Amino acid sequence: MSALIQLKNVKKTYKRGKESITIFDGLNLTIEQGDFVAIMGPSGSGKTTLLNLLGGTDRSDSGEINFDGERIDGYNEGQLAGWRARSVGFIFQFYNLMPVLNAAQNVELPLMLTKLSAGKRRANVETALKIVGLWDRAKHRPKELSGGQQQRVAIARAIVSDPKFLLCDEPTGDLDRNTANDILGTLQQLNQEMGKTIVMVTHDPEAARFAKRTLHLDKGVFAEVTQ
Amino acid sequence: MSLLNQTGSVIAMNVRSIPQRLWMSLATVGSIALVVAVLLGFLALANGFNQTLKGSGAPDVAIALRDGSAAELNSVISREQIDLLGQGPGVRAGPDGRPLISAELVLIVDGIKKSTDTKANMPLRGIGSNGLLVRPQAKITQGRMFTPGSNEIVVGAGLLREFSGFELGKTLRFGAQTWKVVGVFEAPGTVFESELWADAPVIQSLFKRGSTFQTARVGLTSPAAMPAFVKYVKDEQRLQLKAQSEQTYFADQAERSGLLIKYFGWPLGIIMAIGALAGALNTMYASVSSRAAEIATLRVIGFSGFSAFVGTMVEALVLSALGALVGVAICSVGFNGLSASTLGAGFTQVAFRLQIGPDIISQAVTLALIIGLIGGIFPGLRASRQRPLLALAT
Amino acid sequence: MTDFDLVWKNLFRKPLRTILLTVSIFMAFLIFGILTSLNVALDRASESGSASNRLVVSNKINFTQSMPYAYVNRVAAIPGVTAVTYQNWFGAYYQDQRTSRFVGFAVDPETYMAIFRDEARLTDAERQAFLSERTGVIVGKSLADRYGWRVGQTIPISSNIYSQANGRRSWDMKISGIFTGAKPTDPTTAIYFHYDYMNETITFERDQVGTITVVTASPDQNDQVAKAIDANFANSPAETSTVDEKTFSRAFLKQAGDLNFIVTMVVSAAFAAILMIVSTTLVSAMRERTKEIGVMKTLGFSSPRVLRMVLGEAVLLSSLGAVLGLGTSAFILTGLSKSPVGSSFGDLSMSPVVALSGLALAVSLGLVTGAIPALSALRMSIIEALNRG
Numbered sequence A: 001m002s003a004l005i006q007l008k009n010v011k012k013t014y015k016r017g018k019e020s021i022t023i024f025d026g027l028n029l030t031i032e033q034g035d036f037v038a039i040m041g042p043s044g045s046g047k048t049t050l051l052n053l054l055g056g057t058d059r060s061d062s063g064e065i066n067f068d069g070e071r072i073d074g075y076n077e078g079q080l081a082g083w084r085a086r087s088v089g090f091i092f093q094f095y096n097l098m099p100v101l102n103a104a105q106n107v108e109l110p111l112m113l114t115k116l117s118a119g120k121r122r123a124n125v126e127t128a129l130k131i132v133g134l135w136d137r138a139k140h141r142p143k144e145l146s147g148g149q150q151q152r153v154a155i156a157r158a159i160v161s162d163p164k165f166l167l168c169d170e171p172t173g174d175l176d177r178n179t180a181n182d183i184l185g186t187l188q189q190l191n192q193e194m195g196k197t198i199v200m201v202t203h204d205p206e207a208a209r210f211a212k213r214t215l216h217l218d219k220g221v222f223a224e225v226t227q
Numbered sequence B: 001m002s003l004l005n006q007t008g009s010v011i012a013m014n015v016r017s018i019p020q021r022l023w024m025s026l027a028t029v030g031s032i033a034l035v036v037a038v039l040l041g042f043l044a045l046a047n048g049f050n051q052t053l054k055g056s057g058a059p060d061v062a063i064a065l066r067d068g069s070a071a072e073l074n075s076v077i078s079r080e081q082i083d084l085l086g087q088g089p090g091v092r093a094g095p096d097g098r099p100l101i102s103a104e105l106v107l108i109v110d111g112i113k114k115s116t117d118t119k120a121n122m123p124l125r126g127i128g129s130n131g132l133l134v135r136p137q138a139k140i141t142q143g144r145m146f147t148p149g150s151n152e153i154v155v156g157a158g159l160l161r162e163f164s165g166f167e168l169g170k171t172l173r174f175g176a177q178t179w180k181v182v183g184v185f186e187a188p189g190t191v192f193e194s195e196l197w198a199d200a201p202v203i204q205s206l207f208k209r210g211s212t213f214q215t216a217r218v219g220l221t222s223p224a225a226m227p228a229f230v231k232y233v234k235d236e237q238r239l240q241l242k243a244q245s246e247q248t249y250f251a252d253q254a255e256r257s258g259l260l261i262k263y264f265g266w267p268l269g270i271i272m273a274i275g276a277l278a279g280a281l282n283t284m285y286a287s288v289s290s291r292a293a294e295i296a297t298l299r300v301i302g303f304s305g306f307s308a309f310v311g312t313m314v315e316a317l318v319l320s321a322l323g324a325l326v327g328v329a330i331c332s333v334g335f336n337g338l339s340a341s342t343l344g345a346g347f348t349q350v351a352f353r354l355q356i357g358p359d360i361i362s363q364a365v366t367l368a369l370i371i372g373l374i375g376g377i378f379p380g381l382r383a384s385r386q387r388p389l390l391a392l393a394t
Numbered sequence C: 001m002t003d004f005d006l007v008w009k010n011l012f013r014k015p016l017r018t019i020l021l022t023v024s025i026f027m028a029f030l031i032f033g034i035l036t037s038l039n040v041a042l043d044r045a046s047e048s049g050s051a052s053n054r055l056v057v058s059n060k061i062n063f064t065q066s067m068p069y070a071y072v073n074r075v076a077a078i079p080g081v082t083a084v085t086y087q088n089w090f091g092a093y094y095q096d097q098r099t100s101r102f103v104g105f106a107v108d109p110e111t112y113m114a115i116f117r118d119e120a121r122l123t124d125a126e127r128q129a130f131l132s133e134r135t136g137v138i139v140g141k142s143l144a145d146r147y148g149w150r151v152g153q154t155i156p157i158s159s160n161i162y163s164q165a166n167g168r169r170s171w172d173m174k175i176s177g178i179f180t181g182a183k184p185t186d187p188t189t190a191i192y193f194h195y196d197y198m199n200e201t202i203t204f205e206r207d208q209v210g211t212i213t214v215v216t217a218s219p220d221q222n223d224q225v226a227k228a229i230d231a232n233f234a235n236s237p238a239e240t241s242t243v244d245e246k247t248f249s250r251a252f253l254k255q256a257g258d259l260n261f262i263v264t265m266v267v268s269a270a271f272a273a274i275l276m277i278v279s280t281t282l283v284s285a286m287r288e289r290t291k292e293i294g295v296m297k298t299l300g301f302s303s304p305r306v307l308r309m310v311l312g313e314a315v316l317l318s319s320l321g322a323v324l325g326l327g328t329s330a331f332i333l334t335g336l337s338k339s340p341v342g343s344s345f346g347d348l349s350m351s352p353v354v355a356l357s358g359l360a361l362a363v364s365l366g367l368v369t370g371a372i373p374a375l376s377a378l379r380m381s382i383i384e385a386l387n388r389g
């Protein structure tokens, strides 16, 4: 297995007025291709910050961030946006679907960033929605779907342009146990059957069990690694 | 808590929350202010013109024109007709003991309108010594009155304000003759202020009018003498003239200027008002939806739907009243007393001032409040229908 | 799905809000469409029937003062003048002085028809009839339609200035022809009849002419010819003022008031109002969508693309209101053109220039109102956006 993600000596500080809070001071992390990593840790330990750095939605102060052998910390905003569109799928705690679009249109959104033909797009949307088991709800607006269904649509949206890498920030934080397990099962399936590399932040030890390994983050350091 | 108390506290909450939607609320106030300003501008324009015409006519002065002439310009009156008029009933005697009749003629000369820098028609009126007696409002304020028999002109202050070419001391050429402006007269709020006056016999001879005049203004002993005099002129076969009170003569002209307001001012005001109303509705709907949770909470506590309705209503009315206030202020500072001129019924320019009065202010403010009322009703109804629990969930 | 679909769907997220905004914009463009077209029509009316190589000679004191008839031949003799004709304003009306006044001129038929051949179009037969009939009159098509006049009919035309030596106030005139304008839309609400017929019968102002129309060899000689004419009559009892036709009619129109100024003020007020309404509403509408914009950016939509979509939404909104507003005003103008009041303005219909400048205005309005929300969408960092509401 080769490394998909490599963080070397990454530093990240937030400034709040005159005060500055150091979140990471020399963080190192390697994630192999095809891995499914759960990240746990107390509130405020920097989990979301880490996801933002991994997804290129925030910038580190120093250090290297490599993706598939390329340094993405040097990318400009436009390059980062393009890279995210090609390589990363995002799944949020609160789904973040567009209320004015139906399920199929929400899933199609990332394909607007590709040059695929209309027919190919339709086929991809159908495939993605079938994978999450919601093809029959394609025409429904988010308002007309349950939380679990909305999160499935969000997963479909994350995988529709076939990125290698999925980032999930507490994807089941707002769902009941059974629904959560369904979602987690789907993620596991994506990891095992389609080879997606997944990094998932969670508070829930049950959820972490679906991952291949779990990292514990505390005060900006990985305290413990369980295989 | 009584309904009154409830409503009072909801109103207070509403009004206090306006700053949360500061920009939208300001836009509503601003757009209503503009509607009020535009409407008020037109109303003040027409009002000023009307007041000037109405202020020009005296009830105890009869004006006689050739029968069939609507304006002085198209009228012809001879010396003999003037003498006959003097024999009419109720004619006042002048200081010289003879009937107080001002025989006049008007011709049009060019002035330059300052605002557009284009030629405009100025009335050059030939009057005699009785001219000032039938116009007690007129007073020479600079220089002096023209000397009878000389090529001298006095100019109205309104004309000087709006047109150039007739400044005091200036020498003018009309055809082969030169004239000198020797005085300025004021006759505030009348059309006469937009005129040039000179000695009638001089004008008759220099402009080859023989001994004819165009109008006669006849001073009567009292307004009550008017009907008898009018009837005398109508029945006297040798006259072929038509007399009416100067007041009626100018009131007729004023009536026609109402068209500007009817066909321009109000339609524009209403179209703009609808545009502003749409803005007000948006603001008020935004207000209701931003306070949905608050309203629902109040309903849970036991506040009535009515108080929610009134709260929204009052907020809308406060915004529109503020708008009206700003609009009236803009107009009072920017337009009131502004000098303007237009072509009057005599085919010559009439200078007047835009005039804002209580009646037109109340018309414009009413329009603003109607915007507020409609802008509050529908969002208010939505607020009053807010279910106590449903909204809490969201 | 295209960017446009997305913009369109966002635009109608809260249909009531969008409809209300469209109404605001609609009203502003209604005002713009109607007022600007009226203004254009008036401008055009002052120019219709004016040619660049024609001058108007009038009495320097004022154009209502007349000049001696002898001036006609003296003007014709001035170098650079290729043709002259003359006319007297008659103050014409038919039956009722208050309600049926119209433009009426006493003219010299032969020279008049030669110079104004295009402005008053007649058949050869009508032209011949007008020349040979001393009491002949040619009437505009609009007037003929209004009063049901036919060629050959004799009509009484009165003057609010002149009366006949025999005491009558009206002249019997025989309709020699009904003329149409150069363009079907030109106003044809005037009559022209023989100067001689009038001159021989009036009680005063005999052998005087009102204005003299001069045709110059070419427009570049206008100034020189005008100066020569005025110099010729300097220091005489009736000095002249000679200007080109356009200047003459413009100055006349300006007498009523500065319509340009009023139109500009009202249109600016209307636009200032909707600018405030639309931009503040769009700002608050975009604020509600901050998080969605953050999500779009996370998915990989570039900031410029998001900016374009937000601006596109504002432009779409203003164009929607503008197209409806301009369309409605075009419709109203067509109706006005057919009404008696409107027809005297000539062609009132919306010109392409007005329509295009309206659309340009709509686009700028959209760009201005969308600017604030678009810029904040451009600048917003993803983390900030996602952390919001």
Ligand SMILES: Nc1ncnc2c1ncn2[C@@H]1O[C@H](COP(=O)(O)OP(=O)(O)O)[C@@H](O)[C@H]1O
Residues within 6 Å of the ligand: A014, A015, A016, A021, A023, A041, A042, A043, A044, A045, A046, A047, A048, A049, A050, C383
């Ligand atoms: N944009 C920001 N500006 C300033 N401080 C921030 C910002 N985002 C996060 N932080 C701070 O950084 C720390 C880590 O935050 P976060 O990564 O969200 O933690 P977690 O997701 O593990 O709860 C917290 O103390 C938080 O207050």
Ligand SMILES: [Mg+2]
Residues within 6 Å of the ligand: A047, A048
């Ligand atoms: Mg977090």
